[in-house]
Amino acid sequence: MRPLLIAVLLLPTIASAAPPKLTLAQVIEKAMAGPKARMAEGDRAAASARIDEADAARYPRIKATAFGTASPEINCVDDTCIQTDPQDYAFRFQGVFGGGQIDITQPLFTFGKIDHARKAARAGLAAQTALADEAAGDIAVDAAKAYWGAKLAREMGYMLDDGIEQIEKALAKMTGDDKDKPDVSIQDRQRVAVLLAEAKVQRADARLGEEQALAGLRALVGIPDADIDDSELVASTRTVPATLSGERRPQSRAAKEGASAADELAKMQAAYYWPDLAIVGSALLYGAQGVTNPPSVFANDPYNRSGAGLVLALQWQIEPWTVKARTDRAKAEAAKAHAQADLAAIGATYDAATARAEAAAGAAKVAAAAEGETAARAWLASILQADAIGAAEPKDFADAYIAWFQMRARWAQAVFQWNVGVVRLDRAAGEFKAAGRRPTETK
Numbered sequence: 460m461r462p463l464l465i466a467v468l469l470l471p472t473i474a475s476a477a478p479p480k481l482t483l484a485q486v487i488e489k490a491m492a493g494p495k496a497r498m499a500e501g502d503r504a505a506a507s508a509r510i511d512e513a514d515a516a517r518y519p520r521i522k523a524t525a526f527g528t529a530s531p532e533i534n535c536v537d538d539t540c541i542q543t544d545p546q547d548y549a550f551r552f553q554g555v556f557g558g559g560q561i562d563i564t565q566p567l568f569t570f571g572k573i574d575h576a577r578k579a580a581r582a583g584l585a586a587q588t589a590l591a592d593e594a595a596g597d598i599a600v601d602a603a604k605a606y607w608g609a610k611l612a613r614e615m616g617y618m619l620d621d622g623i624e625q626i627e628k629a630l631a632k633m634t635g636d637d638k639d640k641p642d643v644s645i646q647d648r649q650r651v652a653v654l655l656a657e658a659k660v661q662r663a664d665a666r667l668g669e670e671q672a673l674a675g676l677r678a679l680v681g682i683p684d685a686d687i688d689d690s691e692l693v694a695s696t697r698t699v700p701a702t703l704s705g706e707r708r709p710q711s712r713a714a715k716e717g718a719s720a721a722d723e724l725a726k727m728q729a730a731y732y733w734p735d736l737a738i739v740g741s742a743l744l745y746g747a748q749g750v751t752n753p754p755s756v757f758a759n760d761p762y763n764r765s766g767a768g769l770v771l772a773l774q775w776q777i778e779p780w781t782v783k784a785r786t787d788r789a790k791a792e793a794a795k796a797h798a799q800a801d802l803a804a805i806g807a808t809y810d811a812a813t814a815r816a817e818a819a820a821g822a823a824k825v826a827a828a829a830e831g832e833t834a835a836r837a838w839l840a841s842i843l844q845a846d847a848i849g850a851a852e853p854k855d856f857a858d859a860y861i862a863w864f865q866m867r868a869r870w871a872q873a874v875f876q877w878n879v880g881v882v883r884l885d886r887a888a889g890e891f892k893a894a895g896r897r898p899t900e901t902k
Contacts, residue, residue: 478684481676483606486687489680490602491595491893499591499893506580506587513580516573519565530556530749533762540753554748556762563740564772570733571726579723582716589713591893596709596886598679603882605676606687611875612669614692618867619662622860625843626655629856654857658864694825694874695881703815705807707889714796714803721793728786734775742767807887814880814887821877828870835863 481489490496532551536542545551566573633648677685705711747762842859885891 478686479682480686480688481606481680482688482690483603486606486676486680487599487602489682490598493598493679493681495594495598496591496893499587499594503584503587503591503893506584510577510580510584513573513576516576517566519563522562523559524561525557525559527555527557530554530747530762532749533747533751535751535753539755540751540758543751552749556745556747556750558743558745558764560743561741565738565740566735567738568736570730570735572730572735575723575727575730579720579727582720582723586713586716586720588893589709589716591709592889592891593709593713595893596889596891599891600879600882600886602676602679603879605672605679607692607875607878608672609669609676609687610692611871612665612672614871615665615868616662616669618864618871619658619665622864623655623658623662626651626658626860630655650857654860658860661864661868692871692874695878697881697884699815699819699822700884703811703884703887705804705809705811705887708807708810708887709889711800711803711807712889714800718793718796718800721789721796725786725789725793728782728789731776731782731785732779734773737772737774738769739772740767740769811887814883818877818880818884821873821880824873825870825877828866828873831866832863832870835859835866839863 529552531549532553534544536544630648630651633651673686676687677683743764743766745762745764750760750762752763753760839859839862842856845855
């Protein structure tokens with residue numbers, strides 16, 4: 460009774476230990492939370508922080524200094540404190556000498572330096588956001604390849620297992636003492652034996668393909684024992700669009716925003732030809748316990764001081780030769796960024812056209828391979844029926860199985876290419892976002 464009770468108690472644990480079986484949508488969702496997506500999000504977060512840094516340039520800059528040390532002993536000899544004891548430096552200390560100073564600078568007008576920096580930072584954030592979306596699209600395609608690759612390998616495995624079973628039965632009948640088939644030659648038996656060996660080789664390849672696809676899928680989703688769901692390999696029900704523009708492709712948007720950021724940085728460098736207008740405030744307080752404080756405000760006393768001031772200041776670092784070099788370099792980088800944006804737009808258009816062409820070809824292959832597989836299946840069925848009554852030739856048997864293997868494999872490969880092509884269409888159209896999966900699920 461006790462072993463039965465233990466087994467019952469362990470059932471939930473055994474059930475929970477079963478590897479998770481994921482749908483395509485779940486694979487994509489989990490893959491988008493992986494290291495590659497987190498790296499892209501880190502770049503986006505850094506770009507967002509640069510906006511805060513650029514905005515902070517509008518606010519006051521505060522510099523505070525404080526100190527403390529031993530106070531020298533200096534005393535006034537007369538009432539006006541014109542003469543002191545000692546007159547020069549001496550190793551005489553009494554009490555503490557300390558103080559502090561604070562300087563505040565509030566920018567008023569910078570000839571566009573702060574404004575251009577803020578615009579550049581915002582364009583940089585938009586570029587990094589688009590790059591994160593581009594990474595999400597790449598991850599989705601990788602996830603689709605792994606998912607449908609595992610489906611393809613399993614479908615091929617199921618087909619080959621069934622074929623191997625039938626071929627082994629046929630070979631057993633040909634090699635046995637079958638008086639009803641006295642015309643079976645050695646060549647006929649070897650032909651079927653070779654067919655069996657080829658099917659076993661392909662089965663080994665299918666098993667390898669499944670393990671490789673699952674390894675890639677598990678690396679993407681971060682689950683060591685993840686598996687795919689048990690649904691059959693079917694072609695996605697989608698219509699190939701008549702046209703597909705690459706304008707929404709994230710990489711194109713990222714390049715445009717990057718060019719805008721480079722333009723703003725070039726303008727910011729040119730603004731250094733001009734000064735900055737600012738309000739500058741300062742306050743200080745020094746005190747030394749061992750030093751007599753002179754009675755005159757005109758006396759230069761570095762030990763006992765206090766005061767505050769507020770001025771309208773013009774800050775100008777005049778180095779036009781350096782500013783010109785930096786501006787020229789920034790303009791050259793902006794020109795390069797615009798060329799990259801043009802190249803990215805061309806690449807996005809090409810990628811969209813290629814994705815659409817591949818999808819259209821994939822859909823056509825699926826339809827043609829399905830017709831061929833149906834015909835091959837009918838051919839094989841007729842051979843098996845003829846073999847059941849002893850009317851089939853070994854050569855016909857081998858030819859029918861080869862044709863069925865080939866067409867079934869072509870159909871499965873075409874479905875794999877088409878289903879992955881559907882995800883590529885979505886990536887080319889900019890449907891994937893780093894913040895989450897697009898609204899419509901890929902079937």
